Amino acid sequence: MTFGIAILYKVPEKAPPHLLTFMEPISLTVWGTIIASVVVVSFGMYIFSRFSPTEWENPFPCQENYGFLENQFNLSNAFWFSVGSIMQQGCDIMPKAPSTRIIAIAWWLFTLIIISSYTANLAAFLTITTLSDTFKSAEELEAQTEVTYGCKKNGNTCSFFENSKIPLYQRMWERISTSPDAFSSDTNEGIARVRDGNYAFLMESPYIQYNTNTDENCELTQVGPPINSLSYGIGLKTGHEYRDRLSSIILSLSEKQDLLELYNKWWKVNDNKCGIFVFLIGGLGIAIVILCIEVLVYAVKRSKQDRMSTCEILSLWLKSSVKGTFPASTSNNSLDRYSMSLQGKMTLSSARPSITQAIKEEDEPQSEQTNKRQENTTTSIILTPSQI
Template identity: 40%
Template sequence: MIGDILSGKGDIAIGDMAITKEREEYVDFTVPFMSLGIQILYVRPSKPVPVFFSFAHPFHPEVWLWIGISYFTVSVGLYVMARVCQPEWDNWDRCIKQPKYFVNQFHLRNSFWFVLGCFMQQGAEIAPRATSTRILSSFFAFFILVIVSFYKAQLAASLTTEKLELPFSNAEELVKRADKLGITYGAVTNEATHKFFQRSKDPVFSQIGDYMNSHPEHMAEDAFEGSVKVLEGNHAFFMESVTIQYAANVVCEFISVGERLDERYFGIALRKDSGYRNRLSSAILLLQQKGVIDQLQRKWWEEALGSKLCKEPPPDTVAPPLTLHHMAGIFWITIVGVIFSFVVSFFELGVDVYHRIGVDKKIFFREYKKEIKNAFNLSKTIKTVAPNSVSLENLDVNE
């Protein structure tokens, strides 16, 4: 088109013509009517195959680790706490009116089973009796409620959105990975994009220009030929962003990769010192102020295609796995719940000893220490009862 103006065949050239220094030496341009830049045209990757452990994606591995630690800690804590609390010791057989010993329903296996039931939100056939064990169970149930709520929300988001796994995300990555991945790249020969890379001082862009010069077989005569090369696979094509946008709206296999590599503008070319230049520039500015140019772009880039318009998928909005930074609050609440439950359990034990012993401090503290020692003697699994009483007054701990 520049040649037609210079030869006198035309007065005005309108098209996807970028304003460059070289062209301005021969023709005049109006003010820009559209901004653009160089981007990469590539074929849209196929949907990724779900990984085997995709169900674990909602949480970061460190969160899963701390969930496991929480389960173990609460289970062991419940086991020890139940040994401290007198209400958890009970007659193992209701048919026996005068039992010789009491057993604790929360032995180690039952403690883990009960907490697992809470974890699965299914419960268990046993239930805590003491205030402290109930408090601990309530804190852990709240912990599970929050964890499950977060898990469901994250899992739903990860299943309804898919992340496009592109082999590269910008020009620098393309240059680094091209040989390894077997990807070629090019542009339209001797056009503005090609010359941009040839003359660039940027190391990456200069390397791209050298590659294009040494591999003319990957270059194209026009944008259509370059698009065909992209569709054939393993080929990236550098071209104007607005052209890529239109191509991606028409051919759903196309996708633009990365940000603009430069900033350039389209303008209307005229003969040198043409009298139409100022008039056309004023008209373009007026259309821009009224939003007509943007409206026309939407009309021809999108609305004119109608049902043939390729629906652009939502951007990569796959939520990253929740880390410990997001979940720290609920873990701290659980830790506070465990500590508070232990405090209540020791208080419960003191109340029970007080009811049996009375106000004598010396005897009270001696009996209290004895109960604590017996509770932490994990080899003892039963509490014997005096033959003539089923009360806790004469309890002693035996194997």
């Protein structure tokens, strides 16, 4: 395992808010994933609603014999539902089928967690009074004079700077050796001085990473990369019988990346934000299963009512879902008209009355509607005088 000497410092206060500060609580990757989730959920609601029998309804409930059913979840309404939910504004269009409701529940839980996390982080970003970083590397640390830096007295880090031939580290050692407050008696004292502020402690990077990852107050951080590269080893007596075996085992663990896994387990902090996205995908998967069950139950029920086979009902339903309109009944004249429209013999607009005509018929008195029906069904014969 390799390591190096790095700089332990107290977490600096952040810079003042800028124009795009509202985007900083969430990384660009998460922002992109959220936008992709909106698109996926919108298309999911659109597709599932078209294939779900429950989402199709009569647009004119007062006309029980209206020939066709319509679906409220077109593509624009599906996007409006998704965006309204994530903005926590709601929507006047709500799903009715079990499959689309499962998608809505998963999406609402997803938006609840995302918005809650974003709001909490944004509040922290906007309320912290901030200052800029004092230094970001060993070169900047050596060049500044505001922050005192040092290391453990008579330790390996102290020996490294004392014996270094590099001009930068020689200048750093000159300042450390001449400053009475630069040295710390042990590592714990150095970390405590870092917490007090205005002090940078030079120590081995694995110790820094371990302390920063286990710091409950999140006050410690490593500034810049390690300034050198060294390797750990196991000390044994000269000519020890286990020397070659231990070297072979360590080499094997390194080749199999077992040492890397142990390093990631104990030194790395896994900030996994994929759980909520996995839950959303799981909700879509459950909705697919519910949709299949819903369509099968509907097909079996309609096949018994209309004396048609289940396969015929499913075939007609799939065609109508893709086309976007479905007849209210599969056993009356609307089925014939719909079949003709699918075959291109009759356009869909000619097979269904216009909205204006339907409203006009609703407003007409019953007597006038009866007279019109009689006029349409009665044949009049007019004779001219010559024929008489």
